[in-house]
Amino acid sequence: MPLAMLRLKNLLGGAWSEGQGEGVTLINPATEAVLGTTSSAGLDLVAGLAFARREGGAALRSLSYAGRGKLLAAMAGRIHEHRDELIELAMTNGGNTRSDAKFDIDGAMGTLAHYAELGAALGEVSMLADGESVQLGRAPRLAGRHVHVPRRGVALLINAFNFPAWGFGEKAASALLAGMPVVCKPAPSSAAIAHRLVEVLADVLPAGAVSIVADLEHELPALLGYGDVLSFTGSSRTAARLRALPNVLDASVRLGVEADSLNSAILGADVEAGSETYELFLGDVVREIRQKAGQKCTAIRRIFVPPALRERVREDLVERLARVVVGEPFADGVQMGPLATAQQRASVLEGACRLAEHADVVLGRDGVRPVGVPEGKGYFVPVTLLEARDPGAALLHRLEVFGPVATLFEAPDDVDALVELVARGEGGLVCSTYTDDRKLAGALVHGLAPHHGRLVLGSQKIAGQAMGPGAVLPQLLHGGPGRAGGGEELGGLRGLSLYSQRTALQGDRALLDGLLKG
């Protein structure tokens, strides 16, 4: 796609401006063509953050929850108007197929629209009630009530490269509805999409409500102070570095993290090959490996199947995955694009090799021949399926290979032993189970829930309308314990907690009731 050379501008302090120096080069990962550059060097970050806190914060807090919901609706509307353009940009800058690009852009739009509806339902109030009043004394007059109010700071949103639109939309929807201004720090590799997104949104928002800064030197986190929030999606290694910042250690800054996860899919021993539930399982696994070339925090990395079905599942997966057409996203019939960067490609190839120390490679040994690109160009990797030789090997449960790579395990017959094996992931975002045995489903929920932020219970009854574990829904929590970072995003109004202070009010019941009427 012919595009003029891009020079991304930053929106900070209420104005668009270019950074100094060349900064980082934006690349088309399918062709390695240079698309443009991005930098924020020389910008006054301290003043920009102060502007967001002061101007953006005051403007947002002057609105009710319903008023802020209207802003979100307007944002969703702007994305809809620019949908085709954003999709093309995601195909060019992100290496997304059209379907992958829609997944990202429509995800952002849908999440903003959902939070717009939540805001409308909350109405013209300036505090969000948390539960009902409780009587504190012997007489009903003395009451207690919990409320959420906006934190008085700025929310820095550090997004991952894989969902430049949805990742932003998800965090921004919660933060803005909660009443906090946001500063988006996009991942450099897909920054063109994030910057264009903010460009199309900015004119429906008050000044300072949304900013975007390249921050290639990672200076922003250390500039946050009391009342600010840092919402991070990325690797657990970077998350640990953020947790060790002095302003996080002393609790001035509240940190939310969504990090690594080796999500599992579990096929029940009751399921017959070829049944609806079996097909649901197969379809989910294939989609989660292929979609976005496996560059999804919710992608299935570990597949547990009963001994009797192991051969059959392996054959069916190999058959379907081998058919996936890899290549240039604009080329006809392409189902999977490249990885986002050369570095990601190297990391995935190396990771697959490390997994292969404990697992047999059953698909992906022969490399990849992408269609529609010049020989040797593009950050492509093959769809790779491994099969564990040693199911208990720690690495297989710990190393998140962020590409179209998954490992097949033989599941122990005993549910507790299976749960123990899955739990070696030490905390994950999502786990999906496929069974029509209600007792088994119940046992799996009890065993797996402590280790995950979300469980998707696949069964014949919902086979026709199931969404698969990879889709992050605004109604349900996104996040997980341990390795997944311990954060909680989305989940309807639950997502506002990170950006709100929950406060107990104690006093005259009539006074408290009046405050919550707006």
Add this chain to the structure above:
Amino acid sequence: MPLAMLRLKNLLGGAWSEGQGEGVTLINPATEAVLGTTSSAGLDLVAGLAFARREGGAALRSLSYAGRGKLLAAMAGRIHEHRDELIELAMTNGGNTRSDAKFDIDGAMGTLAHYAELGAALGEVSMLADGESVQLGRAPRLAGRHVHVPRRGVALLINAFNFPAWGFGEKAASALLAGMPVVCKPAPSSAAIAHRLVEVLADVLPAGAVSIVADLEHELPALLGYGDVLSFTGSSRTAARLRALPNVLDASVRLGVEADSLNSAILGADVEAGSETYELFLGDVVREIRQKAGQKCTAIRRIFVPPALRERVREDLVERLARVVVGEPFADGVQMGPLATAQQRASVLEGACRLAEHADVVLGRDGVRPVGVPEGKGYFVPVTLLEARDPGAALLHRLEVFGPVATLFEAPDDVDALVELVARGEGGLVCSTYTDDRKLAGALVHGLAPHHGRLVLGSQKIAGQAMGPGAVLPQLLHGGPGRAGGGEELGGLRGLSLYSQRTALQGDRALLDGLLKG
């Protein structure tokens, strides 16, 4: 009180045992008499934690929420049976007056009883529903639901010296009801109370559900792993050290913190001297300075009064505080005991001196003459009231002097300026306001809520039944942002969150509903 020399035993791995070496000496802080020693040197901490996770965890999870509620009720019952003995021990080992000791022991008992009732109300379920089902697809069959389940680990409860009973009861009630076994690490200075408390409780609990270990070398936090929880009450400096532990940085261990707070009391400009609201204010301030000799995380440290009432408030406070009888807790008429340790005394005296760099000492210059103790003995400090010379001085809003010490400020007339001054505390546990002007109360709530975990709205209407800001109620959240540590305890079922994993379930509605029926 004549007591045999105590040698505290540790309950770990299901058995009581003494540590090696002398360990730390337990002192009567009023007389400096030696009461005994405590140590856990030589104990196998790793095995003890593993026992708690395995045996205690399994036993607790085998019960429903109602079943665990019954355990809490039995614990409250055991405290009731041993109430007099525990109160005497708190007077001897803790330097508490009888009234202070009751506050601690009854606080523990009341909190356990409250959570017992919450458990009974939840009934025979093994997962705790969080909100209602939501429809995810076009048809109602595909639904989402959030649940809380017990985390699969052990909760280490690190308690402060000031509330050896209540501090334990508060954390343990939430953890045990949530389904997590607990290990209590008491503060050494008041450990005799915590150990005796666990002794009287242990026989109503399954093995491993509650342990207590001196851990004088602070080895336990680093021994925690994936699935464990660390719940800490203490200084913000120690909290920052805990946050920097590798197992916390990598999110294996979930940390809850309740730390420093310079709680404020604010008198409205509408209040007339001598009115009911004025008396409520005075009574709260005097109590919060005197009670437990000011060794309460919720004690009032900063008092903001309108210019017109400043002289009057100063005179009234000096008059009432000067009458407080300080001395040996068992002596007749004593209203305030010593501080807990020689170190606390040195720290409070030094802190008061530092405050005096920015404030005039209006009460407390003449030292203290405690009654009922030998000349020069005991860790007593005078009731100290200061008046800010420079209300904006950072130190006055930052230095928590953990004794009977408070500073009087002239409040700006402008509400925003007043809020800004209070907010220099950068996060606190509780703030109390005293006004009958509803508009002012509303403005204060909106301004102060983002900076506090709890606001107590004093007014004439509740003057007769108000509880004061210092009482931590099980119904309402305890914790606060920023300097207060960012944690959330209590607040009814909200308190279970730290010890639970919240998980979204996605699937067939009938299946989800069935799981939540027990």
